[in-house]
Amino acid sequence: MFIDFVKTRVIAGQGGSGCMSFHREKFIDKGGPDGGDGGRGGSITLRASKNLHTLRDFTYRREYKAKRGQHGMGSNKHGRKGADILLEVPVGTIVRDVEEDRILVDFTYDGQTFVVAKGGRGGKGNARYATATHQSPREWEVGKPGEMRELELELKSIADVGLVGFPNAGKSTLLSRISKARPKIAAYPFTTLQPNLGIVNYREFSSFVMADIPGLIEGAHTGKGLGHQFLRHVERTRVLLYMIDISDEAEPLEQLKILQNEVESYSPVLALKPFMIALTKTDVLGEEEPPLLPLKVPQVAISSVTGKNLDTLLDRLHELILQADEQEKTDET
16 A cells, blocks of 8 residues: 555653762761663654655554653663664655654655654762762752654655556556556556555666656646645656646647646646656558647657657667756755
8 A cells, every 4th residue: 555644743752860879888877979870762653665665654554653761770881872764765765843843854865864752861869979079979860851743744755757647548568568657557547546656777787766656637736636735745756747648638738737736736846857848649540640738848749659769769868867956056056
C-alpha cells in the first residue's frame, strides 16, 4: 500500500536523575559526596533512505518513545545514556511540527539525517555541588524531560521528469516501455492510484528518473479526484511532460489548456518549469501523421505500443533536463 501522508508522535527519553550519595568505606564513616550524574535520555533521529518509497511503516505505530537515561549511582558512577531511535523515511519527505506549524526538515538526498526530538539532559549528582565551603551537599537534580513533538510527514516524489495527463492518456504504458518500472496498465481510467518511479537509461552512460502520477481531471487543483495528493508529486520534478491523447474526444489543444490550468492553479511555480508535449496513441492513425499543436514548444508524436519516436522523445527530454541543470546552477550563483 502506498502511503504519502501520516501523523505521528515522537517522545525523546527523559534524562536520568542524579544520585545523592556519600563515600562509605571501612574506617571512613564520613566520606565526601560521590553521587553520579544521570544519563541523557535517548533521542529520536530521522534518516532519508532512497530504498523506501512509502510512509506505510508509520501507519502501524503512531507513537515512538525513546528510552530514558539511567539514574546516577554512588561511587561517582554516572548513569548510562538511553538508547536512541533511528527512523527511516523516503527521500522527498517533508516533516512538519504540528504545534509550531513549521517545517522542521525537508529530506532531499539519501542519508540525510535530522534529530527530530532530543533526549533530556541527565540530572547532576550531589558530587557536582561540592565546594570548599559546602563539603557535604545533599542537593541533586532530577533529569530533564525529553522533547515531544506531534509530526506530520508528507512524501513528495523527487524525479527529473513528471508525466502530466488525463486518466488513461498512456503515461503508465510509456513508463513501462522506456524503464524497468511495471505500473498497472489497463484500458480504463484511474488504473494508476499511486506515483510510480522509473529509471530511464539514456544512451550508454546516462539516466534519469521519470515519475508517473495518477491522471488529473478538471478541478484537480481544488482537490477533485484526489487532485491535491496527485499534484504534489510533480512539485519536485525538474521537467514536465504533458501527455496529450489524440484518440480522446477532446481536442489536443483543449486538453493541454485544461492540464496547464490545473498545474498553474495548484502551484504557479510549478507551471514555470520547463516542459514539452507528447502526442500519444498515434498508432490509431495508422501511417497518418498527427498535426502538431500550434505552439513554439518541443513536442513529439509517439506511440508507446509500436515504439514510434520514443528515441526522439528521450533526446528532447534529456536536452530539457540539461537546460534545467544549467538554470539551477545559475539560480544558485
